[in-house]
Every structure is written in structure tokens, then in C-alpha cells.
Amino acid sequence: MAVNLFYFLVFPGLLFSAVVGALLSWFDRKITARVQFRKGPPLLQPFYDFFKLLLVKETILPKQGSPVVFLLAPVFAVFGATTAAVLILLPLLNISSGFRGDLIVIFYLLTIPSFSYVIGSLASGNPLAAVGGSREMKLILSYESTFLLVIAGVIIKASQYFDLNSIITIQHNSRPFIESVSGVILFIVAIFCIQAKLGLVPFDMAEAETEITEGTFIEYSGAPYALIKLTKYIMLFILPAFLTALLLNGFVLKGIGILWAALKILGIVLLLTLIRNTNPRLKIKQAVSFFLVWMNLLAILAIVLAYFGY
Amino acid sequence: MGFKSFCFKKSLWVFHFGGASCNNCDIEILDCLTPRYDLERFGILLVGSIRHADVLLVNGSINMRDRDRLIEIYNQAPKPILVVAIGACGCTGGIFAEGNTFAGPVDKIIPVDAYIPGCPPKPEAIIAGLVKLVNSSNPFKRDK
Numbered sequence A: 001m002a003v004n005l006f007y008f009l010v011f012p013g014l015l016f017s018a019v020v021g022a023l024l025s026w027f028d029r030k031i032t033a034r035v036q037f038r039k040g041p042p043l044l045q046p047f048y049d050f051f052k053l054l055l056v057k058e059t060i061l062p063k064q065g066s067p068v069v070f071l072l073a074p075v076f077a078v079f080g081a082t083t084a085a086v087l088i089l090l091p092l093l094n095i096s097s098g099f100r101g102d103l104i105v106i107f108y109l110l111t112i113p114s115f116s117y118v119i120g121s122l123a124s125g126n127p128l129a130a131v132g133g134s135r136e137m138k139l140i141l142s143y144e145s146t147f148l149l150v151i152a153g154v155i156i157k158a159s160q161y162f163d164l165n166s167i168i169t170i171q172h173n174s175r176p177f178i179e180s181v182s183g184v185i186l187f188i189v190a191i192f193c194i195q196a197k198l199g200l201v202p203f204d205m206a207e208a209e210t211e212i213t214e215g216t217f218i219e220y221s222g223a224p225y226a227l228i229k230l231t232k233y234i235m236l237f238i239l240p241a242f243l244t245a246l247l248l249n250g251f252v253l254k255g256i257g258i259l260w261a262a263l264k265i266l267g268i269v270l271l272l273t274l275i276r277n278t279n280p281r282l283k284i285k286q287a288v289s290f291f292l293v294w295m296n297l298l299a300i301l302a303i304v305l306a307y308f309g310y
Numbered sequence B: 001m002g003f004k005s006f007c008f009k010k011s012l013w014v015f016h017f018g019g020a021s022c023n024n025c026d027i028e029i030l031d032c033l034t035p036r037y038d039l040e041r042f043g044i045l046l047v048g049s050i051r052h053a054d055v056l057l058v059n060g061s062i063n064m065r066d067r068d069r070l071i072e073i074y075n076q077a078p079k080p081i082l083v084v085a086i087g088a089c090g091c092t093g094g095i096f097a098e099g100n101t102f103a104g105p106v107d108k109i110i111p112v113d114a115y116i117p118g119c120p121p122k123p124e125a126i127i128a129g130l131v132k133l134v135n136s137s138n139p140f141k142r143d144k
């Protein structure tokens, strides 16, 4: 029991993934600044933001709508993200526990934050939040099927093993899945899915701060908004980590392997940041057809290739 | 100067309220976020929703119609909130002070923490004003 709590709250759960995620979010902002020839924020900026929101700012509850659901939604988001972090990182860091990393459980846990955002935004009673919430919902509907296809492709490549542990072991024993045609295609599709899951720029129509003024999060202030920020930090760490486990050989945590593990995560975050800095925001209609038609086609192509062993 | 106010000063998120301005001040404010001046160095971000804001920048002359909006926005902001009046219009009324729809400089309507005069103030002046505000002994005494 105590060890499970430790897994959940400290390592590799809440504390660890939040700190790493916050540092990654600084990395993301710094790269963005460098791309625009700016200097960028100091290293601890994400921590200042988080503690300011948590400790200093007042929390305002919506007059219309449902305050309880409004306050609970960020809590659910943090719990979903943390649980997913634990279940992804335990197999990835090779800590043996009862759980072997069932992909379907992880898949469902990873959707909880986005769903909580939708619930929270609809509970706030703000029309712009409702617009944001409906966009987020459409976005979830479109990218989740693609993400599921990516996972299916990985399962086929891993000779139908369903758990993260075996997938990582198979890659260790032969070669990383990305070193094949279908692996590369799956990686590309997965990157776009992660971009949409994180709500980064081509797919940030649910927040769209210049258009519907932060949409989903418009009514959040103070501590609940701090929890949303926390969820975002955690997601920014565990989604690249999940992708590393699925396609990039996981982590080998000894000697030079630690450096490689860090470089893999940083590389994926760098890719996400560069995509977000070189693209304009899509309309929700374009995003839906992008995923439902093009990305699904690519993913199915990859699955067929994987089936024939390419 | 505890941990709380340290974090607050390190991460000021700015919401921009443009009154009936001639649009010059708005442009100078946006200038502060460009590569040349880059306010994100100090953790200052422009946010889209007043609920996330720590600083309310008000520029332009406030006329009768703007006044109610300004009060509304101020009341919707989560406290502590700092208010900065930018430009001659925001500080005193400037060239619009005698106009018949003019509803008074910003500090007649809501409490103001810092004034940055100029028509329009240079981005350097705006940054200097914000830094002075951040370094002033207690930026959120009004709420204590």
C-alpha cells in the first residue's frame, strides 16, 4: 500500500512527472522564443506560474453553471494524467510491479484530461467556453480513433502483445520498431495525435486565445487553473514517454542509456515545438477531416505494411 | 516579501484593455512582446481572458461607454490585480481630456498602481514602468 502511494505521489507519479513536465514546458517555451529570435523565460518560469496561480490568485466560481463540477474537473484531470503517468512510467523505467502496462487501460486514462476539460468548460456556463468545449469534443472524436489505430499498429508489430513491458522487451531483443517503414509512418501519425492531445498550435482551436479567448479555460482562475497547468505539464512529459515506449525502444537506464532516454524525450518535444511554431491554427472542420481521412488512411497503410512485416 | 509575492512578481500575466485610444498605445504595448524587447524574459505574458490576468493594462481615453466595461472587467479579475494606466490618455486624459464624452482618467474609475505617461510611451518606458512596479515594496498592498 505504502509503496503504491509512493509510486503514485512521488516517483514516478505526481511529483516526478510534474517536475520533469514543467522543465519540458520551459524547454518548449525557450525553443519557441529562440525560433522567434527572443530570449525566452528563465528556467524556473513554469514553477513560478504554477505557484502563483495556486497560492496567490483568487478562485472565482461561475455564477451560472455548476460550481462543484467546475471545481472537480481539474482534479479529475490531474488524477487521470497522474495515473496514466504511473502506468506508463513503471514499465518504461523497468520497475517491476503487478502491472505490466496494458495498452487499453493507458489509452483510456490518457483521454481523461481532455474529457475533464470539456466537462469543466461546459460547467462554467460561459458561451465561449461552450464553443471551446464543443470543439475539444469534436477534436477528441477525430484524433482518438487515429491514436487507437497507431496503438493497433504497434500491437501487430509486437506480434500481438498487449502490454508495454513485452513491447519494450521485444524492441530490446530485436530492433526498435521505428527502424521499419511502417514504424516511421506510425511515428508521424502519432506525433500529430500527440500534438492534438496536448492542444498545441495547429490543433489549439479549443483554446484559441485570440479568437475565443482561451475557450475551454476562460472561466478558470487561481487554484483550479493551476491544476490544469499541472495536468498540461504532466501530459507534456508522459505522451512523448509513451511514444518512446511504443516505437523508440523505451529507456535503457544504465550508463549512456540515461542520456539517450533524455535525448529521446527532448527530441520529441522539440519536434512538437517546431510543428507548433511553423503552423497556423486549423479550423475544427479541417482538423476533423485531417484526422478522420488522411491520418487514418496513413495509419491503416502502416498497419497493412506491419502485417506483411515491413 | 515571502515566497508568494516572489512567485507573483516573477510571473505577471497581462490583460490589455484598450479604451477609446488612437491605437498608438496598443501598438507600443504589442511592441513590448516582439523579439526586440521580449517581455517574456521577465515572465510577462499576454493572456486572452481576464480570469488569468495579474495586471490590467489600460490605455486610451475612457469615455462614457467604456467606463462601465472597465468597471465590469475590473470586478471580474481575480484579486490581487495590478492596474497600469498607459499613455497620456490613460493617466490624465491627454488630448481628449476636454471631450464631451470623456469619463475621467482611469484612476477616477478604478484604483491605479502605476502610471506610464507618454503619447505614446516608448516600449522602453513601458518596460521600465513594469519593472518599477514589480520592484516596488509591496505590489499588492491594496488587498491586504
Ligand code: SF4
Pocket: B020, B021, B022, B023, B024, B025, B059, B060, B061, B086, B087, B088, B089, B090, B094, B095, B118, B119, B120, B121
Ligand atoms: S496617449 Fe497618445 S498615443 Fe496613447 S492612445 Fe492617447 S493619444 Fe494615442
